[in-house]
Amino acid sequence: MKESRTLPTDYVSSPERTSSGRTLRTDEMILNMGPQHPSTHGVLRLELVVDGEIVVDVIPHIGYLHRCFEKHAEHMTNYQQVIPYADRMDYLSSMCNDWAYALAVEKLLKIEIPERVQYIRLIMAELQRIASHLIAVGTYAIDMGAFTPFLWCFRDRERILDLFEMTCGARLLYNYIWVGGVSHDLPPRFVEKTKDFCRDFRKTLKEVHDVLSYNEIFIKRTANVGVLPKDVAINYACSGPMLRGSGVDWDLRRDDPYGIYDRFEWAVQIGKGEAGTVGDCWDRYMVRMREMEESTKLIEQAVASIPEGNVQSAIPKRIRPEAGEVYVRSESPRGELGFYIVSDGTASPYRVKARAPAFVNLSVLSEISRGAMVADLVAIVGSVDIVLGEVDR
Amino acid sequence: MTAQEIYDNLKAKFGDAVGEAKLDALQPWIAISETRTREICQFLRDEPTFAFDYLSCLSGMDYPDGKLGVVYHLFSMTHRHKIVLRTMCTREHPHIQSVSAVWGTANWHEREAYDMFGIVFDEHPDLRRILCGDDYPGYPLRKDFKVPEFYNGMKVPY
Amino acid sequence: MGILNYKFESGNILITSLDGLLNWARLSSLWQMQFGLACCAIEMMAASASNFDIMRFGVIPRATPRQCDVMIVSGTVTLKMATRIKRLFDQMPEPRYVISMGSCSNCGGPYWEHGYHVLKGVDRVIPVDVYVPGCPPRPEALLEGIIKLQEKVRKESLAKKTVPTA
Numbered sequence: 001m002k003e004s005r006t007l008p009t010d011y012v013s014s015p016e017r018t019s020s021g022r023t024l025r026t027d028e029m030i031l032n033m034g035p036q037h038p039s040t041h042g043v044l045r046l047e048l049v050v051d052g053e054i055v056v057d058v059i060p061h062i063g064y065l066h067r068c069f070e071k072h073a074e075h076m077t078n079y080q081q082v083i084p085y086a087d088r089m090d091y092l093s094s095m096c097n098d099w100a101y102a103l104a105v106e107k108l109l110k111i112e113i114p115e116r117v118q119y120i121r122l123i124m125a126e127l128q129r130i131a132s133h134l135i136a137v138g139t140y141a142i143d144m145g146a147f148t149p150f151l152w153c154f155r156d157r158e159r160i161l162d163l164f165e166m167t168c169g170a171r172l173l174y175n176y177i178w179v180g181g182v183s184h185d186l187p188p189r190f191v192e193k194t195k196d197f198c199r200d201f202r203k204t205l206k207e208v209h210d211v212l213s214y215n216e217i218f219i220k221r222t223a224n225v226g227v228l229p230k231d232v233a234i235n236y237a238c239s240g241p242m243l244r245g246s247g248v249d250w251d252l253r254r255d256d257p258y259g260i261y262d263r264f265e266w267a268v269q270i271g272k273g274e275a276g277t278v279g280d281c282w283d284r285y286m287v288r289m290r291e292m293e294e295s296t297k298l299i300e301q302a303v304a305s306i307p308e309g310n311v312q313s314a315i316p317k318r319i320r321p322e323a324g325e326v327y328v329r330s331e332s333p334r335g336e337l338g339f340y341i342v343s344d345g346t347a348s349p350y351r352v353k354a355r356a357p358a359f360v361n362l363s364v365l366s367e368i369s370r371g372a373m374v375a376d377l378v379a380i381v382g383s384v385d386i387v388l389g390e391v392d393r
Numbered sequence: 394m395t396a397q398e399i400y401d402n403l404k405a406k407f408g409d410a411v412g413e414a415k416l417d418a419l420q421p422w423i424a425i426s427e428t429r430t431r432e433i434c435q436f437l438r439d440e441p442t443f444a445f446d447y448l449s450c451l452s453g454m455d456y457p458d459g460k461l462g463v464v465y466h467l468f469s470m471t472h473r474h475k476i477v478l479r480t481m482c483t484r485e486h487p488h489i490q491s492v493s494a495v496w497g498t499a500n501w502h503e504r505e506a507y508d509m510f511g512i513v514f515d516e517h518p519d520l521r522r523i524l525c526g527d528d529y530p531g532y533p534l535r536k537d538f539k540v541p542e543f544y545n546g547m548k549v550p551y
Numbered sequence: 552m553g554i555l556n557y558k559f560e561s562g563n564i565l566i567t568s569l570d571g572l573l574n575w576a577r578l579s580s581l582w583q584m585q586f587g588l589a590c591c592a593i594e595m596m597a598a599s600a601s602n603f604d605i606m607r608f609g610v611i612p613r614a615t616p617r618q619c620d621v622m623i624v625s626g627t628v629t630l631k632m633a634t635r636i637k638r639l640f641d642q643m644p645e646p647r648y649v650i651s652m653g654s655c656s657n658c659g660g661p662y663w664e665h666g667y668h669v670l671k672g673v674d675r676v677i678p679v680d681v682y683v684p685g686c687p688p689r690p691e692a693l694l695e696g697i698i699k700l701q702e703k704v705r706k707e708s709l710a711k712k713t714v715p716t717a
Contacts, residue, residue, distance in 0.1 A: 036635065036639055042587060042589075063523060063526070063629075064629060064631050065588065065589055065629060066631070068667055068668050068669065070509070070534055071533060071666075072661075072662070072665050075664075088590055092593065107419070135593070135596075151600055154600030154601050158602045172590060232497070235446070236496075236498045237448050248470075324418065327420060327466045327477070338449060340452050340464065340466070350457075351452075351454060353452035355449065360498055364497070367497070525668055526631045529668075533668070541667075545630065547675060549630070551659060551671045
């Protein structure tokens with residue numbers, strides 16, 4: 001296939017774009033990274049303009065996993081059928097995708113959700129957040145040359161997947177949270193097993209902290225690398241750990257509340273620049289680690305007080321919202337996941353747009369990686385925590 | 394600030410460039426002119442009483458009446474208020490002014506809208522297709538899109 | 552043969568056919584191309600992590616196609632990616648094998664009808680040896696796919712082996 005791309009002609013003439021600070025023009029080389037590359041976390045292709053070891057410019061090329069989510073959503077015969085496709089968008093946090101979509105449709109329909117369902121959804125979303133962050137941390141460790149944390153993270157992630165599997169039968173793509181309810185009630189012994197998991201998981205977190213977070217080599221590779229300033233983060237509409245890593249105290253679970261997050265004790269974690277500058281790769285990594293701790297707290301509180309009830313009583317027989325449109329956002333592990341749904345009064349949506357956090361977070365990549373070394377670029381891409389299924393949808 | 398106040402302010406400042414509005418909707422929206430989007434958005438971002446510094450979402454649309462359009466979901470981190478803007482353009486002349494100079498995040502969103510709907514964003518620094526290949530025929534999310542039989546020698550339909 | 556010198560004096564001789572020896576060597580170390588596409592790639596990663604440990608079958612992930620024996624196409628193949636997959640396949644040395652993992656790469660999966668940018672089955676661009684069904688297949692299913700591929704390799708013959716062409 002022909003790649004037509006003309007480089008910006010001004011990238012050496014403007015001194016702020018060559019952060020190497022050289023006035024003598026040395027030859028730039030164009031280097032292709034991906035789509036098959038072990039540390040691009042999927043089928044991301046980066047076109048690098050390098051001056052020796054220094055990255056002058058990064059041009060991400062995406063779309064290698066464009067699976068036409070929005071087209072499918074328009075062509076389904078009812079609203080409920082979109083949920084399996086929402087599952088497959090961000091395949092590391094299917095529960096959160098389902099919930100985000102269900103929230104949007106429920107807002108269009110103006111229906112009330114039973115208490116027990118709210119609790120189940122919160123538990124599932126937070127378990128999913130831990131599972132997703134475990135992959136982010138584990139694969140990030142591999143990028144930085146540490147293999148052991150990867151194995152530990154996957155070991156504990158399997159226990160979360162076991163919990164999901166005993167609830168709805170699937171390991172990865174659940175189709176569990178439906179509009180108005182959930183597909184199955186919690187199975188027997190779910191609560192005890194979840195408590196056991198939370199107890200054991202704290203130990204894993206401490207182990208990962210010991211072996212990775214405060215490891216001298218890891219800090220050297222990540223601190224002061226890929227610094228994302230606050231104002232750039234907001235201008236590029238970054239969200240999730242990416243935004244919080246830059247020191248912005250912002251979490252949709254608290255600031256644009258949905259579900260029942262306001263009933264529990266937990267805190268929003270932000271990057272403080274403990275290892276280097278605020279907004280560097282280490283901060284983003286650390287925000288994820290601390291969020292797992294907070295999610296564990298949330299799960300423990302929720303399973304302790306979960307009420308009885310019917311989980312399917314509010315599921316509408318027929319979903320036919322009146323004409324109108326709604327944009328509803330929620331906090332997925334990667335940030336602000338929004339669904340913009342336009343209804344024309346028929347049984348299937350007229351238009352569904354998914355505002356994918358990974359897509360938006362990735363767009364800031366070239367801003368934060370100019371002037372970095374090529375090896376640091378791997379650290380930066382890993383710290384953004386992209387899921388290509390969601391970037392490309 | 395309520396949607397009514399935002400609308401009144403915009404109307405006073407920009408006059409005809411601000412069109413109809415639906416302020417009692419679930420999420421109130423204001424229609425603006427497709428040739429002055431950058432100016433209006435710049436005003437909304439920089440004016441301290443609005444301070445819409447966060448562009449949540451930018452979506453292309455293909456409306457039932459055959460017009461194309463773009464919907465902007467704006468949010469302010471300082472005031473925590475929201476507003477929805479809409480612009481429209483015709484199918485024959487699908488041009489809308491780019492807002493990527495106002496919000497960096499608009500760059501990729503606009504490329505996506507160009508890719509999916511064929512809406513050309515004037516003054517965009519780098520308007521290329523983003524998800525489909527450069528030589529992909531047609532704009533897939535338009536309602537009259539037909540799936541090509543072959544692409545690069547590969548059969549596309551099942 | 553330095554280390555084997557004087558080790559077989561008491562008549563320890565293995566007799567096998569050349570086919571048998573080659574096939575045994577091939578099937579015991581099927582190096583896999585480290586290359587994930589979509590959701591199934593996560594299950595592939597899970598298969599190579601702690602609980603499932605794909606390496607006990609001799610499957611080791613390699614970062615370059617030049618060192619690989621088997622390509623596991625794990626996930627949805629889009630039109631944009633299909634040309635790259637063909638190129639990567641061409642870069643693998645023979646004998647080479649392909650496992651198609653998951654419904655998407657088998658036949659388009661849930662995207663078969665409206666997927667204007669999805670290739671409906673990777674076998675439209677490269678030849679496939681083993682299809683693993685599921686959306687996504689469990690890691691155990693992928694391991695089963697590896698075992699099936701090993702059975703296939705075991706039955707090969709130098710004289711009869713035909714080079715797969717696209």
